[in-house]
């Protein structure tokens with residue numbers, strides 16, 4: 001479904017992605033984990049050309065693009081196969097929840113308003129906020145805003161859902177609400193790549209875990225492999241470190 005080959009990306013003279021190869025099957029739910037500043041966000045953003053990689057090829061479904069030869073129309077086409085959920089929700093403050101979810105359908109996909117409205121309503125209901133269609137983002141909680149961020153992405157009927165730390169701005173209880181919804185979304189069979197620091201989610205919801213460090217994929221395997229029988233010392237160290245962090249937080 002997704003095939004990344006030799007993706008490299010620098011910002012200024014700092015190389016952030018150092019040759020990423022990743023192959024994701026249809027229906028995979030991939031958790032992308034790793035220390036801060038490792039390139040997880042950058043990798044997600046290069047997949048849909050929000051950030052143009054310097055080198056490499058990106059394949060989604062049957063479309064293969066060499067990042068340096070891709071035409072604007074091809075990029076738009078590829079981007080249309082994806083939708084992204086951002087850490088900070090990035091909803092339009094002056095639009096209602098319904099309008100926020102309709103926006104991409106009408107503006108990007110050119111769907112007529114009445115159809116866009118019925119798709120948007122269905123997706124907002126799916127995330128449990130059907131009673132808030134006319135509310136504005138500031139009138140709902142952060143967790144509810146992120147649920148709208150998810151509805152907005154799903155409304156686009158993407159083949160691939162990219163999520164960048166969707167719960168990291170939320171308190172633990174609210175995170176749980178959002179993670180439950182993502183668990184349901186994962187069951188629907190959509191292909192997902194989720195950068196996350198929620199190890200419970202990575203361990204229990206994803207079927208694959210990709211551990212990234214310092215611009216490289218260090219290890220890619222089942223959750224059981226990564227969390228319990230990692231092959232690479234760096235993976236073992238990272239997993240140990242996060243379990244220690246959790247233990248210390250609990251003290």
Ligand SMILES: Nc1ncnc2c1ncn2[C@@H]1O[C@H](COP(=O)(O)OP(=O)(O)OP(=O)(O)O)[C@@H](O)[C@H]1O
Nearest residue numbers: 011012016034035036037038039040041042043165
């Ligand atoms: N637009 C940009 N311009 C310059 N540097 C950038 C840009 N975006 C990211 N970087 C740098 O690239 C590095 C990797 O950032 P990235 O956000 O991909 O890491 P991350 O793994 O997602 O980290 P975190 O876990 O903290 O979200 C960081 O050092 C960051 O400062």
Ligand SMILES: [Mg+2]
Nearest residue numbers: 040041165195
């Ligand atoms: Mg990030």
